[in-house]
Amino acid sequence: xxxxxxxxxxxxxxxxxxxxxxxxxxxxxxxxxxxxxxxxxxxxxxxxxxxxxxxxxxxxxxxxxxxxxxxxxxxxxxxxxxxxxxxxxxxxxxxxxxxxxxxxxxxxxxxxxxxxxxxxxxxxxxxxxxxxxxxxxxxxxxxxxxxxxxxxxxxxxxxxxxxxxxxxxxxxxxxxxxxxxxxxxxxxxxxxxxxxxxxxxxxxxxxxxxxxxxxxxxxxxxxxxxxxxxxxxxxxxxxxxxxxxxxxxxxxxxxxxxxxxxxxxxxxxxxxxxxxxxxxxxxxxxxxxxxxxxxxxxxxxxxxxxxxxxxxxxxxxxxxxxxxxxxxxxxxxxxxxxxxxxxxxxxxxxxxxxxxxxxxxxxxxxxxxxxxxxxxxxxxxxxxxxxxxxxxxxxxxxxxxxxxxxxxxxxxxxxxxxxxx
Numbered sequence: 384x385x386x387x388x389x390x391x392x393x394x395x396x397x398x399x400x401x402x403x404x405x406x407x408x409x410x411x412x413x414x415x416x417x418x419x420x421x422x423x424x425x426x427x428x429x430x431x432x433x434x435x436x437x438x439x440x441x442x443x444x445x446x447x448x449x450x451x452x453x454x455x456x457x458x459x460x461x462x463x464x465x466x467x468x469x470x471x472x473x474x475x476x477x478x479x480x481x482x483x484x485x486x487x488x489x490x491x492x493x494x495x496x497x498x499x500x501x502x503x504x505x506x507x508x509x510x511x512x513x514x515x516x517x518x519x520x521x522x523x524x525x526x527x528x529x530x531x532x533x534x535x536x537x538x539x540x541x542x543x544x545x546x547x548x549x550x551x552x553x554x555x556x557x558x559x560x561x562x563x564x565x566x567x568x569x570x571x572x573x574x575x576x577x578x579x580x581x582x583x584x585x586x587x588x589x590x591x592x593x594x595x596x597x598x599x600x601x602x603x604x605x606x607x608x609x610x611x612x613x614x615x616x617x618x619x620x621x622x623x624x625x626x627x628x629x630x631x632x633x634x635x636x637x638x639x640x641x642x643x644x645x646x647x648x649x650x651x652x653x654x655x656x657x658x659x660x661x662x663x664x665x666x667x668x669x670x671x672x673x674x675x676x677x678x679x680x681x682x683x684x685x686x687x688x689x690x691x692x693x694x695x696x697x698x699x700x701x702x703x704x705x706x707x708x709x710x711x712x713x714x715x716x717x718x719x720x721x722x723x724x725x726x727x728x729x730x731x732x733x734x735x736x737x738x739x740x741x742x743x744x745x746x747x748x749x750x751x752x753x754x755x756x757x758x759x760x761x762x763x764x765x766x767x768x769x770x771x772x773x774x775x776x777x778x779x780x781x782x783x784x785x786x787x788x789x790x791x792x793x794x795x796x797x798x799x800x801x802x803x804x
């Protein structure tokens with residue numbers, strides 16, 4: 384027992400301290416290929432993460448697994464499995480996945496997550512004026528759109544009514560009839576609108592921001608106000624469809640009033656829903672439609688739902704374009720604490736184009752730490768000579784002189800030349 388415990392103590396000591404004292408000693412070899420202490424410690428910690436407690440059982444179990452893994456790799460190489468095209472393709476897919484994970488600067492991702500959360504706890508009420516310009520538009524079209532949005536900006540800056548200018552000028556058909564008013568929004572805005580999100584959340588109430596470029600065009604925004612985020616409401620409803628005629632619309636309103644009177648007289652919600660609701664999809668579930676946040680449904684519906692103060696409360700009949708609704712609050716969910724939301728937000732950021740900021744930050748850091756140097760003048764000089772039309776066809780061949788001017792230097796020992804390129 385003493386020998387067993389002592390051997391584990393020695394292994395732990397070796398992993399934790401000997402790498403510092405003796406460089407990086409070899410833990411075991413397979414087929415003459417060494418596995419060092421630092422490699423094992425890194426893989427053990429990465430795989431187990433929070434569970435990497437360096438206990439006797441954990442170290443022994445993982446060492447056994449890792450030795451078997453190394454033996455399998457050696458056998459696979461012996462069988463030349465690494466030369467099979469299908470397996471090479473699969474391995475390349477894994478490489479791309481690992482590269483994507485690597486090219487995400489943790490520090491920047493954490494900053495973006497914190498930034499998004501700080502915005503999520505506030506709703507911001509805005510109006511905007513929009514000039515369409517796709518992110519891949521030709522330079523001439525981009526310049527034209529930019530000139531137009533700047534002319535509009537000068538109008539509102541000169542004191543012209545923002546709503547009137549929006550009515551006259553905006554290319555956003557959804558908000559045009561509402562004089563550019565979008566109402567309250569909440570982070571994160573849809574992918575491609577990070578610049579707009581950043582601008583409006585950085586502004587003060589009553590200010591005008593822009594022009595701001597998004598993936599779809601240019602925006603000028605008027606920031607009306609901020610409020611604590613509404614979060615999400617969980618509701619059920621009894622729906623009374625209007626129909627197309629005035630008579631059917633009146634009957635829907637009368638039915639809604641009758642159902643509301645029954646509820647006030649003590650009728651059970653489930654019974655009233657079964658008796659009155661025209662929403663066939665939810666009638667068997669007591670009208671349950673689940674959680675929703677701001678800007679999911681029409682404003683009258685949203686205002687009525689978020690106006691309910693307690694679970695179980697229900698609204699007066701409220702009208703939308705569909706019909707009349709009596710809404711019952713099931714529960715309300717506020718924005719959670721950052722620690723509980725962090726992973727959800729980080730996953731959304733990875734799917735959002737703002738994650739490119741994290742990748743670019745990582746690349747910039749690697750360049751700085753690796754003493755990266757680009758010789759743009761050599762690239763310009765070489766590409767300027769490639770004027771023959773053959774250069775743009777499959778017939779082009781590299782310069783037989785193999786020009787050795789450097790294009791990129793990384794560190795002290797890696798230089799890539801024009802010939803390499």
